[in-house]
Amino acid sequence: MSTDIFSETLAEMTWYEVEQAARDGAVLLWAFGVIEQHGPHLPTGTDVYIPQARLREVKRELKERGIPALIVPPYYWGVNVVSGAFPASYRVRPEIIRELMADVxxxxxxDGFQRVFCFSGHGDALHNRTIHEGIRLGASRTKLDLSFVIDAALATRLSIPLDDPHLTLPPGEEKPAGGIRFFQVNSSSPSAPEAGEAPPRYIDVHAGRWESSMMLASCAGLVRDEVRRTLRSTDLGPEDLAVWRKGFEDARRTTPLGYFGDPAAASADEGRRTLKSAAAIAADAIAARLAR
Ligand SMILES: [Zn+2]
Known part of the structure; x- marks a missing residue:
């Protein structure tokens, strides 16, 4: 558990250690979050804290598979469309993000690294499209193997073909499948139901049960828990989600309190399980790419 976003990243290492890691063939893990409102109970850095917690798990999972990895300090000035009408939700033009990515x-x-695996901490479509475009720009200017570790559901929502060479998909998801998948590598989808549990009736995508659980698991001290427990489920479905995704005032009207889901149903246990399973899926996806 850590609220330090540099924790276990290369920012804690000396240049000697970073140089040696590159020589040892370490892969790089880099998350792209955003500072954005997350309801009355979660901090605006939620989409940075959660991916950092996930990457620390991914690094451990990769180590178990014999793959050395370093975590790049997080990028956190992303694109906000959905929360654009709320305070404390900041937007950077996509071209600035793409150029910054290419420079890094x-x-x-x-430094001698060969592979960078990029992750998103934020479900906004334009944010994720921008990460993919930044990867393509970087690939045109370097010889690096650059890819976006995402699930097929998000890639499909972004209209990125699943055989795009810059995608690292969970093994088995390389071909289009019907229906919604209930696990995620990124923050695009609701969390996994337990075996035998029915898929949730209402959608939980933003600062709800799923994100609140992961924050309770990784940064409990930053959750306003006395507030969280009093919040009512938004009970919104797919039609509401479509309106909400139009962003700005449409989103603010759909979710005046800033969350979409059921934060009171969250638990640290569920958050730990979600982080762990998402990390294992990502590590499998990375290992499969390295084996090709
Ligand atoms: Zn979020």
Whole structure:
């Protein structure tokens, strides 16, 4: 558990250690979050804290598979469309993000690294499209193997073909499948139901049960728990989600309190399970790419 976003990243290492890791063939893990409102109970850095917690797990999972990895300090000035009408939700133009990504990729290549696996901490479609475009720009300017670790559901929502060379998909998801998948590598989908549990009736996508659980598991001290327990489930479905995704005032009207889901149903246990399973899926996906 850590609220330190540099924790276990290369920002805690010396240049000697980073250089040695590159020589040892370490892969890089880099998360792209955003500072964004997350309801009355979660901090605005939620989409940075959660992916960092996930990457620390991914690093451990990779180590178990014999793959050395370093975590790049998080990128957190992303794109906000959905929460754009709320305070404390900041937007950067996609072209700025793409160019920044390409510059950092060039620096990492100069250090001798060969592979960067990018992750998203934020479900906004334009944010994720921008990460994918930044990866493509970086690939055109370097010889690095750059890819976006995402699930097929998000790639499909972004209209990125599943055979795109810059995607690292969970093994078995490389071909289109019907229906909604109930697990996630990114923050695009609701959390996994337990075996035998019915898929949730209402959608839980933002600062609800799923994200609140992961925050309770990784950064409990930042959750306003006395508030969280009093919040009522939004009980919103797919039609509401479509309106909410239009963003700005449409989103604020759909979810005036800023959350979409059921935060009171969250638990640290569920958060630990979700982080662990998402990390194992990501590590399998990375290992499969390295084996190709
Ligand atoms: Zn979030």
């Amino acid at each position: 990729f060039q620096s990492l290549e100069g």
